[in-house]
Amino acid sequence: MNGFVTVSTGAGNQIGSPSLPIDAMLMPLADSGGLTSVHVPNISSPVIDGGNPTGCLDAAGTELILDQRGVNRPYDGPDLDSIATCDIGAVELNLIFSNGFEP
Ligand SMILES: [Ca+2]
Numbered sequence: 001m002n003g004f005v006t007v008s009t010g011a012g013n014q015i016g017s018p019s020l021p022i023d024a025m026l027m028p029l030a031d032s033g034g035l036t037s038v039h040v041p042n043i044s045s046p047v048i049d050g051g052n053p054t055g056c057l058d059a060a061g062t063e064l065i066l067d068q069r070g071v072n073r074p075y076d077g078p079d080l081d082s083i084a085t086c087d088i089g090a091v092e093l094n095l096i097f098s099n100g101f102e103p
């Protein structure tokens with residue numbers, strides 16, 4: 001191990017730098033359902049729909065159908081194009097309120 005990390009520049013990857021970091025735009029740690037507190041992404045966060053477009057997979061390649069809170073994933077992000085793509089991270093932003101309507 002040489003202390004460096006190999007970063008893929010594959011399609012869809014978002015790579016910042018020390019001089020131009022990428023702000024994930026996460027909300028403060030809070031109880032948003034589930035057993036643990038989470039950082040829910042802000043509505044303008046680049047993590048929303050930033051996950052693998054072929055599916056939400058863990059490191060072993062198993063499909064992830066729930067986020068850390070136990071909420072179904074993926075959901076269609078703010079583009080509302082009816083294409084549901086996973087958000088990057090442990091939380092899937094769901095814009096549909098429990099009453100079935102969007103905000
Ligand atoms: Ca999503």
Ligand SMILES: [Ca+2]
Binds near residue numbers: 049080084
């Ligand atoms: Ca979408």
